[in-house]
Amino acid sequence: MTERHDGDLPDGLSAAELGMWQSFRNGTTYDLRVGDKARDDPFAPHEWGPERSVEARVVARLLLSGPPARPGRVTALKLRGVRITGRLDLAGGRVDPYVELTGCRFDEEVALPECHFTTLRLVGCALPRLEAARLRTEGDLHLPRCRVERGIRLTDAQIGTDLLLSQIDIGPDRQGRALLGDGLTVAQDLQAEMIETLGELSLRGAKVGGSLSLRGSRLRAGQGRRALNAPQLSVERTLYMSEAWVSVDTGNQGTTPPYGIAASPTPARGTRSQVFRCRGGVRLDDGRFGDAVDLHKAVFVLDTHEELSLRRMVTPELRFNSERPARGRVVLNGAKVVTLIDVSTSWPGPGGLAMGGFVYENLVPYGHFPLSRRLEWVAAATPEYVPEPYERLAAVLRSSGEDADAREVLLAKQRRRRETLPPAGKLWGYLQDWTVAYGYRPGRAAVWMAVLWAAGTLAFSRYDPASLKGEEHPQWNAALYALDLLIPVIDLGQDGYWRMEGGWQWTAAALILLGWILATTVAAGASRLLRRS
Secondary structure (H helix, E strand, C coil), X not given: CCCCCCCCCCCCCCHXXXXXXXXXXXXXXXXXXXXCHHHHCCCCCCCCCHHHEEEHHHHHHHHHHCCCCCCCCCCEXXXXXXXXXXXXXXXXXXXXXXXXXXXXXXXXXXXXXCCEECCEEEECCEECCEECCCCEECCCEECCCCEECCCEECCCCEECCCEECCCCEECCCCCCEEEECCCCEECCCEECCCCEEECEEECCCCEECCCEEXXXXXXXXXXXXXXXXXXXXXXXXXXXCCCEEXXXXXXXXXXXXXXXXXXXXXXXXXXXXXXXXXXXXXXXXCCEECCEEECCCCEEECCCCCEEECCCCEEEEEEECCCCCCXXXXXXXXXXXXXXXXXXXXXXXXXXXXXXXCEEEEEEECXXXXXXXXXXXXXXXXXXXXXXXXXHHHHHHHHCCCHHHHHHHHHHHHHHHHCCCCHHHHHHHHHHHHHHHHHCCCHHHHHHHHHHHHHHHHHHCCCCCEXXXXXXXXXXXXXHHHHHHHCCCCCCCCCCCEECCCHHHHHHHHHHHHHHHHHHHHHHHHHHHHHHC
């Protein structure tokens, strides 16, 4: 193609390309739809002939070195229902005109590596593949309702405002990855609601300046890969992996609450709920989330070796209200959360939960979450005895004013610890538990002391002992004598003056021994209370 002078038409343009060229200069939409819904569907098997086709090289020429706008107009490429033949290659170029393609077909991949756009919108288009590593946009990048057969590459791309991927359908590339967005930077929101992926969604080290929404999406892992692989992901506001509202009639997305959990448990009239569903492992290790991570009603389908990994994640709020995974593990090792909002039925059982070093400051149960279930939650995370989860739970309960529950948690910790001790230690532990509950129920000691004192008083009241020192002795008092034997160290003026013989000697020895045991267990409990204070 040669151009006679600026603004003139190149040679060799087809009728469709000629119309596109003129519409570009006018900044108007070039619409080649035929008005038949089935034939205008870019995903349907119907062929689009030459009357609806333009060559990719003509599109590239318009975008990279197109003609000037007509007077009073602004150049823009706006296409509807157009087929682009050949490979559209804009690698390394700068595209200043506004670009919006709706319901179009691409015969071959679209190559945009290191390309610079102002705003790029591909809406409801069919693409074999989108290669856009290190792409830069000053405004939005929109790819809603597109279908990409062999994956999207957006590694180290920089999006000036929003990245919109909602309702996109992405297949895997040769390495089993649906969307490769490692190092991606989005200045504002990344909306990927109700997307369908077959292959790994990789966002390693990505940064999002607003919220990242995966509401209602369906992620499926490729062979040997995770469904979502996003370690070191940084989101300034909230990561949503929760439900979306879908129109019952059209199946399109309805209104979704912008933040938090919907106040009403049922969707609005004419809509239905579509939960976030992930089939395959999820990795959010070392992520930083400014507001919250929302897993409300999410469904994670994991194999035995797969994990929902939240290691070392930091967020002010974690909403763990998902469906309980039947297999796999939930890992919270080293995570730091200010407020944990959870449901008792969301957590997996023994062997399915790990939370070593998991730090949280507040517990807000979403529904009924009794202390017995909370202790089961800790036990599930500690197949082998570890004191830290019990101490963390007790500290959080105590800070919220639940002192009695905190003592029950620490008592449960001592009972778990007892199972790791040798036989002698276990025996001493059972004795402490039976008498004063390891000091966490000190009232038991007073009850036992009163019972033993009453029994000793009753027994010694039937005995008239002989004096050890002749006339030098106090008046015999069975109650004081029994108390003198029970209380170690303190002398009440009875012990040491009377001769106990036969079975009475054994009775006195038993009271002394039981008194020392009670005193030792009370002292151990008091020392624990002082250490906690």
